[in-house]
Every structure is written in C-alpha cells, then in structure tokens.
Amino acid sequence: MDDAANSGISEPLDLVKLSLGERVFIKLRGDRTVTGVLHAYDAHMNVVLSQVEETIHLVDVTEDGNPLPPRVERRNVEMLFVRGDGVILISPTQQ
Amino acid sequence: MLIFSFFKTLTDQVITVELKNDLSITGTLKSVDQFLNIRLDGISVEDPERHPHMLAVKNCFIRGSVVRYVRMAAKSVDTTLLEDATRREAKEAKK
Numbered sequence: 333m334d335d336a337a338n339s340g341i342s343e344p345l346d347l348v349k350l351s352l353g354e355r356v357f358i359k360l361r362g363d364r365t366v367t368g369v370l371h372a373y374d375a376h377m378n379v380v381l382s383q384v385e386e387t388i389h390l391v392d393v394t395e396d397g398n399p400l401p402p403r404v405e406r407r408n409v410e411m412l413f414v415r416g417d418g419v420i421l422i423s424p425t426q427q
Numbered sequence: 428m429l430i431f432s433f434f435k436t437l438t439d440q441v442i443t444v445e446l447k448n449d450l451s452i453t454g455t456l457k458s459v460d461q462f463l464n465i466r467l468d469g470i471s472v473e474d475p476e477r478h479p480h481m482l483a484v485k486n487c488f489i490r491g492s493v494v495r496y497v498r499m500a501a502k503s504v505d506t507t508l509l510e511d512a513t514r515r516e517a518k519e520a521k522k
Binding site: 346362372374378380382405409410411413414415418 | 430500503505512514520
C-alpha cells in the first residue's frame with residue numbers, strides 16, 4: 333500500500349497515466365480493438381491516440397445461417413479520438 | 428474539460444466523425460460544447476451509396492453521445508502539449 337502511494341499509483345486511472353506517450357491496447361464495444369500511442373485521456377476514458385491501428389473482428393454468416401470462420405478488418409489512422417463510452421479496457425502493450 | 432479544450436483547438440479544421448451507426452461524416456469543425464456535441468459545416472459522407480439520405484445535408488449538429496471516433500490530421504495536434512495537459516488534469520483531479 334505504501335509502495336503504491338510512493339509511486340503515485342493510488343487509483344486505477346494512474347496506470348493509464350503511466351502509459352502517456354506509450355503504445356496502448358484498447359478493447360472497445362462492437363468487437364473492435366485499437367492500438368496507438370496515448371496522448372490524452374480523461375475520467376470518462378475518452379482518449380486521443382496517434383499511429384492507430386484499428387481491428388474489427390467480424391463473423392460472417394452464410395445464407396443458411398451458418399457462421400463462417402472469423403475474420404479481421406484492419407485500418408490505420410494517424411490521429412484518433414475515441415469516445416469513452418465505447419471503451420472496455422486500456423492496457424499497456426510491450427512491443 | 429481537457430478533451431473539450433482539445434476539440435476547441437481543432438475548430439476550423441477538417442475532421443471526420445465516425446458515428447456508432449457506422450456513418451462517417453467529414454466536414455469543418457465549427458463548434459463544440461461540454462458534452463462534445465459537434466457542429467460541422469460543408470459536410471460529405473464517406474459512403475454516399477449506403478447513406479443517400481445524407482446527400483442534401485450540407486451542415487449538421489452531431490449529438491456527442493452518438494460519436495464513436497473522431498479522425499483528424501496528426502499535424503493539427505501538439506502531442507507533447509496534450510500529454511502535459513493530461514498530467515496536469517490528472518493531478519488536479521486528485522486534490
């Protein structure tokens with residue numbers, strides 16, 4: 333507990349603060365994930381990222397309703413704001 | 428407040444707002460408020476064939492809560508300034 337207090341980590345968002353300027357992985361609602369360099373966040377988990385790669389996980393269904401193997405769609409964006417209400421988790425990435 | 432100020436610095440820049448219904452609207456940011464409601468001028472829709480009802484719309488007001496992403500040019504953002512402001516805001520929030 334004392335250690336945590338000394339390093340300035342006392343609440344969950346402090347972990348996000350340590351990732352400022354670093355690459356983070358964010359899981360979003362709607363089977364989407366993004367990775368990018370974190371530049372800003374707030375208490376709503378609104379975030380601003382650069383050098384973003386967005387991945388959308390899709391499962392297509394055939395005409396008779398059977399699911400096909402999952403596939404992913406990727407997209408790159410140089411600067412992106414993500415609204416906090418879609419965020420499920422934020423995690424530092426090690427590359 | 429931080430993200431609100433961030434968007435205010437983007438006024439008169441061209442941005443693309445992606446909504447939760449997958450509609451993407453590109454236009455000039457004219458104003459933003461504390462709820463991150465956005466007013467766009469001179470808009471165009473990314474996929475007009477899928478959204479023909481938007482063709483006649485030249486400017487619009489977007490409710491903040493329906494926004495998923497906002498894409499913008501990297502050169503319109505000072506990332507170090509943004510990170511410093513985020514740290515400052517995080518510190519303020521703790522007091």
